[in-house]
Amino acid sequence: MSWLLLALLVALPPWFLRCWAGVGLAAPGPSRLRWLGGGVWLGLALVGAVLWVGGSERVLAGSLALFGSLLALLAFWGGDLLWTARVQIGWTIALALLVGGGATSLLALPPSALALAGLLGAFLAQAVWLMENREARARLSRLLRRTRLWMVPLALSALVRVPVPLWPEGFALMSLLQMSLVTLAAVLWAWEKVGPRILLMGGAAFVLGLGVELLGSRSGFPFGLYSYASAPPPTLLGVPLIVLLGWFGMVLAAHVLAGGRPWLTGWLVVAWDLGLEALMPSQGYWVWQDPHPLWYGAPLQNYLSWFAMGAFLSWIYRNLAPELPHESGLAWAYRLEGLFLPMGLALFGLWPAALVCGVAMNALAWRGVRRATWFSRDGREVVP
Known part of the structure; x- marks a missing residue:
């Protein structure tokens, strides 16, 4: 050899x-x-x-x-x-x-x-x-x-993914660290552009994400029947912290990559979830119990709800900080996820998800870059 x-x-x-x-x-x-x-x-x-x-x-x-x-x-x-x-x-x-x-x-x-x-x-x-x-x-x-300050945690978020295949037992720790670094990069990046308004945006995403996850895991609406009972710590009211961080950091990255367009942000978030629904249940984060599974146990309504959540958060970001999409640096967080998530799926033997998620994330990401629509400070559409 x-x-x-x-x-x-x-x-x-x-x-x-x-x-x-x-x-x-x-x-x-x-x-x-x-x-x-x-x-x-x-x-x-x-x-x-x-x-x-x-x-x-x-x-x-x-x-x-x-x-x-x-x-x-x-x-x-x-x-x-x-x-x-x-x-x-x-x-x-x-x-x-x-x-x-x-x-x-x-x-x-x-x-x-x-x-x-x-x-x-x-x-x-x-x-x-x-x-x-x-x-x-x-x-x-x-x-x-x-090099700007926000680039440091973003680069570290990519580096901490490297040891995961070499240390499968540390998946929960390294994944939480990776998403925490992405969230920190998002806060630092946006603080340079909009100042304290990023705290309001993050708070809105955190509260909305927690609310919809509590509702979903207890009632089956809007995502379908699933449970966080076996999720590794840390959790907040039973919801894994990594999930709440993702609703803010990764959706903001998708929002920037989409040029501030809620509908495109929704599709980018759905493409990301195509990989998450294969990887995260395999690591014990949640368990699907829905009687109408479509993709790795998740029903169609799950992806419709992810689209709606991504689009709604993008709409909130667009109204709170319409100038953010003028700066595309944070979009690299989504591009890096589009590289590492399919690779991780492949390493764990989830080849169909690796292929579908990789193609969907990268195709939509680069389409979003080429055809992004930008917004001025007063929210008007402008052509770059």
Whole structure:
């Protein structure tokens, strides 16, 4: 397995470069190199997560998951710069493999240790080279100058998802942490735009979300018959806190992505729920008991109600802060969810939900970006 991995590491990136760049290997575009390199390494990180969940070759799986993520960051930072030093970096990786191979033979280590040595060598060689490169340091400096406070929790919300496949028992903790970070990012982002009004918006979403969840879990209206009896803590009046945070943070992100249009926000929220209804019951957050299931136990009225809730919250946001959709930064929270949620569904073996949710979320998200309608401070529609 380790030798197969090494062969893929050597053969796949050049092949992808030929297909992606459409030119000779000596001259692919800088932007394409960064995105391609990051995508390849993220793909290998996903392979590592899948291997870990499957319980096979833990050293190899952990190495791929960890170093794949780290090398993806380096590729996004300066993949085009690293390409110019590919020969020197290649020799460094070869030396690391040689040392790793010797250690594997002398110490009778498993073959996966060789892959670990190669990945470690690749990371150290690229990290050191980038830190010594003037253009790479300039890029990092520009990035730090442009970084706003709300970007920090949003980035952390993506990073905390990485350990979930490696630590399935910590799903409840990591999911709550992730949604809390998204909510914090939403508050900080909106505070820059509308000030204290975001507290009113958050309070409205929290109260409305709590009220409709209490009504729904006790009466079956409007979502259908379901129960939070087995939900992991923390809960508020029996409703998981993560659900209430989602009604604010993720719906606000969908609202911004939709350009302030309630009907499109509703569809974005429904697309998100297509994945939640598969994932969250499998982790014990709620149990469906409805006699008319449509999708993973949830009835049609559940999705109609999610659409109505998303549209209504969007209408509230639009009236309280009509200028918010002029700034689309928080939309990345939804885009990141559209990336990580389908991946998580796939890792848990929920392939139909992964496919449907992934296609729905990303198709609607990018359509919303292209055709967003914006609003001025007095609420009038304007063309961007």
